Amino acid sequence: MAIKMNQNYKRFVVQIGMGVDQHGHDDDCTNAAIKAIKNAISNNCLTGIADFCNFKEPKDLLRMKVHVKIGAPYPDKIDEKKVLKAVPFGEKTIEVEKGGLIAQGIMIKELGDTTDKMIICNAAVEVLIKDL
Numbered sequence: 001m002a003i004k005m006n007q008n009y010k011r012f013v014v015q016i017g018m019g020v021d022q023h024g025h026d027d028d029c030t031n032a033a034i035k036a037i038k039n040a041i042s043n044n045c046l047t048g049i050a051d052f053c054n055f056k057e058p059k060d061l062l063r064m065k066v067h068v069k070i071g072a073p074y075p076d077k078i079d080e081k082k083v084l085k086a087v088p089f090g091e092k093t094i095e096v097e098k099g100g101l102i103a104q105g106i107m108i109k110e111l112g113d114t115t116d117k118m119i120i121c122n123a124a125v126e127v128l129i130k131d132l
Contacts, residue, residue: 009065009128012048015040017123022105024117029072030079032100036123037068037086046127053129061089065128068092071099072121090127 019035021028049055049064066087072078075096084092105118 008131010131012053012064012127012129013044013046015044015125015127017041017125019121019123021119023108023111023113024102024105024115024119025112026077026114027074027117027119028077028079029070029074029100029119029121030077030082032119032121033070033072033078033083033096033123034086036070036121037083037125040123040125041087049127049129058089062091063130064090066090066092067126067128068094069124069126070094070096070121071123072096073098073100073102073119075099087125 017036017038017040019032019039021032021035055061068084068087070078070083075098078096080094080096084094100122101120103118103120105116107113107116
């Protein structure tokens, strides 16, 4: 589901990430999508939220909206609820579309691999703040 741009909210930041599941179990893109979100948000410190938006307490972070857009080779094979748990704060929404890549890796049966596919997902994580 695409986020509807509400005129009361403005985009604060868009973060981009990539995630890889080298084991591609049954073409499930969930792990690669989670890694893509973590990659997108892991090297950011949103100091502007405190400095400009007056978010002083941890509970204030619940007021921001976070929209995640995932590009996955098998968009119908994503556990959206599990993926959104990778976002630590905010009112969360997700949109999944066909994208990402499949690369050939190696199949290691002892790790539960069912194919030699490496699943690669992309994530765009938008943080939206209510207009002050």
